[in-house]
Amino acid sequence: MxxxxxxxxxxxxxxxxxxxxxxxxxxxxxxxxxxxxxxxxxxxxxxxxxxxxxxxxxxxxxxxxxxxxxxxxxxxxxxxxxxxxxxxxxxxxxxxxxxxxxxxxxxxxxxxxxxxxxxxxxxxYSSQSGSEHDRLNTRYHRLNAMVEAGKPKWQRWATFNRLEDRLERADYLATKSLMLFVQRLTGKIFTGLA
Ligand SMILES: [Zn+2]
Structure with a gap:
């Protein structure tokens, strides 16, 4: 199979x-x-x-x-x-x-x-739409810019590390929503999509 x-x-x-x-x-x-x-x-x-x-x-x-x-x-x-x-x-x-x-x-x-x-x-999920992907993608890029800018001196490491976790999660969600969106458009099933 x-x-x-x-x-x-x-x-x-x-x-x-x-x-x-x-x-x-x-x-x-x-x-x-x-x-x-x-x-x-x-x-x-x-x-x-x-x-x-x-x-x-x-x-x-x-x-x-x-x-x-x-x-x-x-x-x-x-x-x-x-x-x-x-x-x-x-x-x-x-x-x-x-x-x-x-x-x-x-x-x-x-x-x-x-x-x-x-x-x-x-x-x-009611969220399987293109606009949902746009929202997640925007969020990912915003978090990515913050991580790329590095930790400000005044910020605690714990806070910055949490930001990295949020970025990782946002990356995952944005990728997943894009795949689901394309999947719905094309009917193509992606394997390995959690
Ligand atoms: Zn299963």
Whole structure:
């Protein structure tokens, strides 16, 4: 099967839903909250407005994360493999490997009783438009100019390092939105798009 074939694999939902309609786990948020220490078990709660809309327990292992979850009264627990990449500015970044297509991703969505990546779950973002790309691109160039200018004397290193992280993230988002935009125009599927 061709590399992009996993997109048409068995069990892929037949219609698109908006990201806001699904429960998700976001490894970026967990990292920021300091929840990714090996051996730790945490509970993550979802909210819809002020109302709790469910929760999940997860245990972090060396190379996987165990998601303990009940979907519609059925045990939908999954062990999701993880990978790490170096951030480019020191430190490592941890990613989920999508349980369906194995591509690395930061967000998994719950649909039809399992977690999988945006593409496997047919999740659409309202932001997949050219104007969204323009906005992200402008943001990337603004941050890039700030980093290129170097750290002002008065600025703390921690602040400047955060700026570099934001630039890296902006670069990623701008590239991704461009690829999605071109993909929609041409119908060509890019593989390796997280
Ligand atoms: Zn996937």
């Amino acid at each position: 061709a590399k992009g074939g996993a997109r048409c694999g068995a069990g892929r939902p037949g219609y698109r839903v908006k990201a806001e309609q699904l429960q998700r786990v976001d490894i970026r948020v967990w990292r920021k909250r300091g929840l990714l220490w090996v051996g730790g078990t945490n509970t993550w709660s979802w909210w819809r407005g002020d109302e709790p809309s469910g929760s999940i327990r997860f245990t972090v292992n060396e190379t996987s994360i165990r998601l303990v979850y009940i979907a519609n009264g059925k045990d939908a627990s999954q062990t999701v493999w993880t990978t790490t990449t170096s951030c480019g500015y020191g430190g490592v970044r941890r990613w989920f490997g999508c349980p369906v297509c194995s591509r690395r991703c930061e967000v998994l969505f719950m649909r039809s009783g399992r977690f999988a990546c945006r593409s496997c779950q047919r999740v659409s």
